[in-house]
Amino acid sequence: xxxxxxQLTESLIRHxxxxxxxxxxxxxxxxxxxxxxxxxxxxxxAALTASLYRKAQRSAGAAGFGATGFLELLAExxxxxxxxxxxxxxxxxxxxxxxxxxxxxxxxxxVEQLS
Amino acid sequence: MKLxxxxxxxxxxxxxxxxxxxxxxxxxxxxxxxxxxxxGFARSIDVMTACALASAIHASSSELGRxxxxxxxxxxxxxxxxxxxxxxxxxxxxxxxxxxxxxDSESSLGIVQLFLEEFKARVAAAAPAVSSGQxxxxxxxxxxxLNHNLAQLFGRA
Numbered sequence: 709x710x711x712x713x714x715q716l717t718e719s720l721i722r723h724x725x726x727x728x729x730x731x732x733x734x735x736x737x738x739x740x741x742x743x744x745x746x747x748x749x750x751x752x753x754a755a756l757t758a759s760l761y762r763k764a765q766r767s768a769g770a771a772g773f774g775a776t777g778f779l780e781l782l783a784e785x786x787x788x789x790x791x792x793x794x795x796x797x798x799x800x801x802x803x804x805x806x807x808x809x810x811x812x813x814x815x816x817x818x819v820e821q822l823s
Numbered sequence: 824m825k826l827x828x829x830x831x832x833x834x835x836x837x838x839x840x841x842x843x844x845x846x847x848x849x850x851x852x853x854x855x856x857x858x859x860x861x862x863g864f865a866r867s868i869d870v871m872t873a874c875a876l877a878s879a880i881h882a883s884s885s886e887l888g889r890x891x892x893x894x895x896x897x898x899x900x901x902x903x904x905x906x907x908x909x910x911x912x913x914x915x916x917x918x919x920x921x922x923x924x925x926x927d928s929e930s931s932l933g934i935v936q937l938f939l940e941e942f943k944a945r946v947a948a949a950a951p952a953v954s955s956g957q958x959x960x961x962x963x964x965x966x967x968x969l970n971h972n973l974a975q976l977f978g979r980a
Contacts, residue, residue, distance in 0.1 A: 732933070733933070735928075736902075736931050736932040736933055737931035737933025738932055738933045751933070751936070754933055755931065755933030755934045755937045758931060758933060759930075759931060759934055762928075762931075
């Protein structure tokens with residue numbers, strides 16, 4: 709039997725350079741479902757990225773920019789991308805070489821399934 | 824808000840946890856309710872009440888865990904409307920301590936759980952070993968120790 713979000717995370721991890729895809733509770737930062745490569749600390753990414761996404765939502769709200777959509781954190785050796793549904797956020801951890809355009813399209817498509 | 828501790832080794836792990844996890848209140852205590860360090864409370868009576876309640880909750884949930892799974896639950900989380908409570912068991916050199924954390928929307932359960940692991944490691948490294956010859960927590964001097972600890976925390980020792 710497949711978990712409700714397994715198809716979603718498994719399709720995202722097929723992108724070249726993606727190290728992990730997670731569905732995370734937006735308010736509690738707890739991982740609901742994940743597909744991760746060995747060595748990726750999913751719980752840490754889940755908690756910290758959900759916190760970041762909540763703060764981005766508040767920042768966008770304070771600036772009068774409306775709802776937050778796609779969030780991307782670019783670091784020296786990798787990227788974290790997140791896109792939020794109503795109560796869940798879809799988090800993808802990837803290497804810098806990932807095709808962000810393709811990933812972004814797939815994430816925005818996937819997030820529709822979360823709502 | 825000031826962090827106050829009874830034992831010196833508690834200060835660094837507790838301060839790091841409070842800073843990292845962004846909790847409003849954090850209290851480290853013995854399972855019997857004797858406080859070792861606290862952040863967020865201004866009055867000793869509040870610490871005493873929180874410790875007594877946390878100790879009772881831990882005892883109840885541990886027994887519930889034993890009944891259900893044959894072992895005590897290691898953590899308890901309660902989500903209120905504005906604030907949440909996390910109560911976790913912290914292994915410390917042959918004994919177990921309790922950490923009570925209260926947090927709001929600035930933090931989250933995931934964040935608290937994440938930094939709890941680091942806190943556990945720091946406590947395990949810093950806590951003094953408990954010798955098997957030590958008296959049980961509910962000894963005749965329990966109340967005296969409790970009051971002494973509270974007085975130390977709030978500068979009246």
